[in-house]
Amino acid sequence: MSGGGRHEPGQGAAEQPNSEQTELLVIGAGPCGLAVGIAAKQAGIRCVLLDRRTIVSTIERYPLSMTFFSTPERIEIGGVPFIASHEKPNRRDGLIYYRRVAEHYGLDIRPGEDVVEAANVSDNPTAARFRLDVQRRHDQKRYYANAMVFATGYYDNPNFLDIPGENLPHVTHYFVEGHPYWRQRVIVIGAGNSSVDAALESWRAGATVTLVHFGEGFDHTVKAWVLPDIVNRVKEGSIAVRWRSRVRSITPTHVAVVSEGSDRVELIPADAVLAMTGYHADTSLLQRLGVPVDPVTGVPSHDEATMATPVAGCYLAGVIASGNDANRLFIENARGHGDLIVRHLLQTGGAVRTEPRQSGDPISASLR
Numbered sequence: 001m002s003g004g005g006r007h008e009p010g011q012g013a014a015e016q017p018n019s020e021q022t023e024l025l026v027i028g029a030g031p032c033g034l035a036v037g038i039a040a041k042q043a044g045i046r047c048v049l050l051d052r053r054t055i056v057s058t059i060e061r062y063p064l065s066m067t068f069f070s071t072p073e074r075i076e077i078g079g080v081p082f083i084a085s086h087e088k089p090n091r092r093d094g095l096i097y098y099r100r101v102a103e104h105y106g107l108d109i110r111p112g113e114d115v116v117e118a119a120n121v122s123d124n125p126t127a128a129r130f131r132l133d134v135q136r137r138h139d140q141k142r143y144y145a146n147a148m149v150f151a152t153g154y155y156d157n158p159n160f161l162d163i164p165g166e167n168l169p170h171v172t173h174y175f176v177e178g179h180p181y182w183r184q185r186v187i188v189i190g191a192g193n194s195s196v197d198a199a200l201e202s203w204r205a206g207a208t209v210t211l212v213h214f215g216e217g218f219d220h221t222v223k224a225w226v227l228p229d230i231v232n233r234v235k236e237g238s239i240a241v242r243w244r245s246r247v248r249s250i251t252p253t254h255v256a257v258v259s260e261g262s263d264r265v266e267l268i269p270a271d272a273v274l275a276m277t278g279y280h281a282d283t284s285l286l287q288r289l290g291v292p293v294d295p296v297t298g299v300p301s302h303d304e305a306t307m308a309t310p311v312a313g314c315y316l317a318g319v320i321a322s323g324n325d326a327n328r329l330f331i332e333n334a335r336g337h338g339d340l341i342v343r344h345l346l347q348t349g350g351a352v353r354t355e356p357r358q359s360g361d362p363i364s365a366s367l368r
């Protein structure tokens, strides 16, 4: 890797106004992107992290009263202890922790920078391999990078039902809190953790809740300590359910529900619809760069031992590597991707350390 500011003759990185070159560029400043930034910092590799929103924006958009299912030590990064006053940290604890870690390591994170295009501009490993076009609030910027990491997560892309009325203003794919639904008739679509949390919280806030799901019951992934609560609310009739049923359309006042094996359409009055149908990674930029994506699993081609894709210098970190089964990877089991990537960068010989290593860092110690 070349140092910051160097570029191959004729590519014009440094001459262009509003352009910049770096060794490693990470798209996405979620927990797994941050872990890449920390590993790079520890190894002395110059790294810039771009985020279209802000640091850990997925956690920012969790329901306000959300508690992690992980205990704090399972979602720590960079060896920085995550101290929480409860067994499971909450959303606010998470926001404070990850901000603090980023500040502790002095990561170069740039919020409000949306990567809209990426191209492979050189096969020369000593020159900038990638060109990235970034849309900022008031202007555009172009980056050149020797290596890049997609750590873009999945939370920006809800799984749409593609039914009439899904874009009406009272329909949302993100649950924030129960309060707005007081004395409202709420339809919750889905039976996973997000649906269960939304149904219980809305009901406790005074909503009349009906949960609609195409399956026969709650997902096996529903948190063990929450399951009895929802099962009992359904049993006692506090929360209504329509199993083996699908919402076919949404109007400003009703949802049309059809049960499996029946042609009969049930019209259920609805003031709000919480479509908790999950999220998926957007792999379009990766595919344009030439990274193949499995048409069945949705997994972008990569080596799990190094997180390297078949496009030299291009890596995956975090949930983007999960494919369609977005719950396969999460912070706990993806926070180590940063170490794998940086180790591979150093071992393949392309990396030139341009900054002093941080003392006591685990990666460079293991490679000495």
Ligand SMILES: Cc1cc2nc3c(=O)[nH]c(=O)nc-3n(C[C@H](O)[C@H](O)[C@H](O)COP(=O)(O)OP(=O)(O)OC[C@H]3O[C@@H](n4cnc5c(N)ncnc54)[C@H](O)[C@@H]3O)c2cc1C
Binding pocket: 027, 028, 029, 030, 031, 032, 033, 034, 050, 051, 052, 053, 054, 055, 056, 057, 058, 059, 062, 063, 066, 067, 068, 069, 070, 075, 113, 114, 115, 116, 151, 152, 153, 154, 155, 156, 317, 318, 319, 320, 329, 330, 331, 332, 333, 334
């Ligand atoms: C309610 C809820 C509770 C959860 N609880 C837990 C838990 O207890 N334990 C656990 O391990 N996991 C948990 N998860 C999952 C966890 O949030 C995700 O696994 C984690 O956020 C993934 O991290 P990431 O860095 O891969 O992606 P993300 O955190 O999603 O970060 C991706 C970032 O990339 C940015 N981005 C995307 N595209 C671009 C672009 N083109 N240009 C610039 N920036 C871009 C986004 O703005 C975002 O900030 C939970 C998830 C939810 C929804």
